[in-house]
Amino acid sequence: MNVDSIADFLADQRDETPDELQHLVIQFENYWERKLWHQLTDALIEFFANPLSEKQRLKFYKVFILKFADKINQLKLVDLGLKAATQCRDDQERLTFLTDLAKKVDNENSQDAFVYATTAVARVQLDLRDLESSRKNLDKAERILDSFDSVETKVHAAFYQVNADYYKAKADFASYYRNALLYLACIDLSSLSPDERKARAYDLGIAALVSDSIYNFGELLQHPILAALTGDVAWLQELLLAFNRGDLAAYDVLSGHISSNPLLKEHLEDIRQKIYLAALTESVFRRPPHQRAMSFDTISADTKVRKDEIEHLVMKALSLGLVRGTIDEVDELVNFTWVQPRILDMAQIASMSQRLGEWGENVNKLGNWIEATGQDIWAP
Numbered sequence: 001m002n003v004d005s006i007a008d009f010l011a012d013q014r015d016e017t018p019d020e021l022q023h024l025v026i027q028f029e030n031y032w033e034r035k036l037w038h039q040l041t042d043a044l045i046e047f048f049a050n051p052l053s054e055k056q057r058l059k060f061y062k063v064f065i066l067k068f069a070d071k072i073n074q075l076k077l078v079d080l081g082l083k084a085a086t087q088c089r090d091d092q093e094r095l096t097f098l099t100d101l102a103k104k105v106d107n108e109n110s111q112d113a114f115v116y117a118t119t120a121v122a123r124v125q126l127d128l129r130d131l132e133s134s135r136k137n138l139d140k141a142e143r144i145l146d147s148f149d150s151v152e153t154k155v156h157a158a159f160y161q162v163n164a165d166y167y168k169a170k171a172d173f174a175s176y177y178r179n180a181l182l183y184l185a186c187i188d189l190s191s192l193s194p195d196e197r198k199a200r201a202y203d204l205g206i207a208a209l210v211s212d213s214i215y216n217f218g219e220l221l222q223h224p225i226l227a228a229l230t231g232d233v234a235w236l237q238e239l240l241l242a243f244n245r246g247d248l249a250a251y252d253v254l255s256g257h258i259s260s261n262p263l264l265k266e267h268l269e270d271i272r273q274k275i276y277l278a279a280l281t282e283s284v285f286r287r288p289p290h291q292r293a294m295s296f297d298t299i300s301a302d303t304k305v306r307k308d309e310i311e312h313l314v315m316k317a318l319s320l321g322l323v324r325g326t327i328d329e330v331d332e333l334v335n336f337t338w339v340q341p342r343i344l345d346m347a348q349i350a351s352m353s354q355r356l357g358e359w360g361e362n363v364n365k366l367g368n369w370i371e372a373t374g375q376d377i378w379a380p
Helices: 003-016 019-034 037-049 051-067 074-085 091-104 108-127 131-147 153-169 173-185 194-210 218-222 224-228 231-244 248-260 262-266 268-286 296-303 307-319 346-373
Strands: 293-295 323-328 333-339
Touching (some): 019 037, 037 074, 051 074, 074 091, 108 131, 173 218, 231 268, 268 307, 268 323, 293 296, 296 307, 296 333
Antiparallel strands (some): 323 333
């Protein structure tokens, strides 16, 4: 299409454009004629960002933008392409469109744009349930991302979002949990609608509970996304907090919600094992370091686990790195030397404050004793 044809195209599109956006199409004509590619790109991004432009986006991209696509910032080109792709008839057409876009920006100096577009391709493949192809594209994108010293946050955000959704589809809860938190770290939470925040917080909470490798919910409990768990899902926040403090009584109160959720119900035994482990670590944490030699009877009373299962429980905690210590099977005694750090609630902080106060008093007593008994040594 020659220059005159582009001018005709823009004139035709101006007639079809809503009044609110016609000034932008006039700018397109001006910037095109003057070859002001940067200004033209920014004007197009503003145009595409407006919902009123939806019906014209694909046509603008195919007829107009592709004429100067190699002259503009390639990451912004992908942004425009992603907006245009929303107007494709179906996912199959969208996949072809985005695959062509990824090939177009696959150049040495625009690998960030290539990752951005490849991630979008993986998203559509995920929607089409082609998990194998989606994984291949995500792995390709991840290798390139790992080679960057820095990249725009939105590229990382797009990757982590699709990667999290892939692992959700595969029921790999630990990987979903990690990638979903990384995604949230890359975005402004206000960019998500209340329903999106609630759904994301719910999925994260469920993943934390059913994962076979996540026993410390500290990162999630500190995240503001948890505030979205209100109304009919407020119980999930309370349950996560109960696990964090090893609160068996609160768990029993909330256990009805576990039975009503199919995924939680499916993993009921694993979740119960988690709360026993949480109760064990809390029991160890509450005790001063010099009082962490605990009998099987004491552990059984604190965790509500039968005495004949205590050894297995402690070995599980040791293997997961939740605690360190040794087991004396003959005397039925466990000597704990370390417990994994975690997020503390106000009651736990108060307990630690009390222990620090006691430690300070003991230090003062020791100092006074040394001063009293050693006067003859350092007296002038």
